Amino acid sequence: MYKKKLPVELDCGLHLFMEVMNGKWKISLIWSIHCGIRRPGELHRKISKASRRLLDTQLNQLVSHGIVSKTSFDQKPLKVEYSLTPLGQTLIPIIELTAHWGEANRSVLEPLFLNEQYA
Amino acid sequence: MYKKKLPVELDCGLHLFMEVMNGKWKISLIWSIHCGIRRPGELHRKISKASRRLLDTQLNQLVSHGIVSKTSFDQKPLKVEYSLTPLGQTLIPIIELTAHWGEANRSVLEPLFLNEQYA
DNA sequence: TCAAGTAGGGCTAAATTCAGCCGTATCTAC
């Protein structure tokens, strides 16, 4: 278990948004769940570049942030389904707009992220 | 100089957006520049919680990503001004919408980020 | 029984970002 040592910046609303979306695969997870992929195994097959371990971790964070809800069916083969909460659903139009921005400027942005160097 | 070793995810437009906004103070920088605070020293006084060093680094990244342009005036006291590029200006309505989402849900989100634990 | 599928977590190290110190210039003003 890891506890944050530096304070989180919450002064402006955008930081709240970024804090929720912060995590390499959370966007993909939210979008996939929105598209009807609800089970952990399915999500892993869809987002196969991420480890199963990390997907579970980020799903748990989304649950604790109230974006996604988790339902465990008390069956014998043990089944779990995720779905968006009402709060999570309010993210969808924002994600759409933002993704649209990225696509519209892909030709400009994409070359910049290849072979990038940081100081 | 640091070179990325793991591939950047660029499949969806939202990841492009997140890649641009990725950096603890970039949102504040973009917004402050939009509000007319153009000089490095002024920005540092406005965002005094961040070190001057880090602000410079993130400003350079924003410049290299085509979001912000940097103008050096060839005067004697040496003066620098930043401003948003046309691409950077297209981010403003998105930032406004996203910040609005954060504010609207602040009462729900804020308690979750205090004393947070990670696995 | 053995393989494969379901779901989940402990643990460690790599990768990346952030914080903060120090040093370089030039100019203004006292």
Place this chain on the structure above:
DNA sequence: GTAGATACGGCTGAATTTAGCCCTACTTGA
């Protein structure tokens, strides 16, 4: 000339996130 302002970057270690290993427990089907 000493202090303070402008602007910039090298460097180091802390903080945080990500990757990838292994293990549990149950069920289905061959």
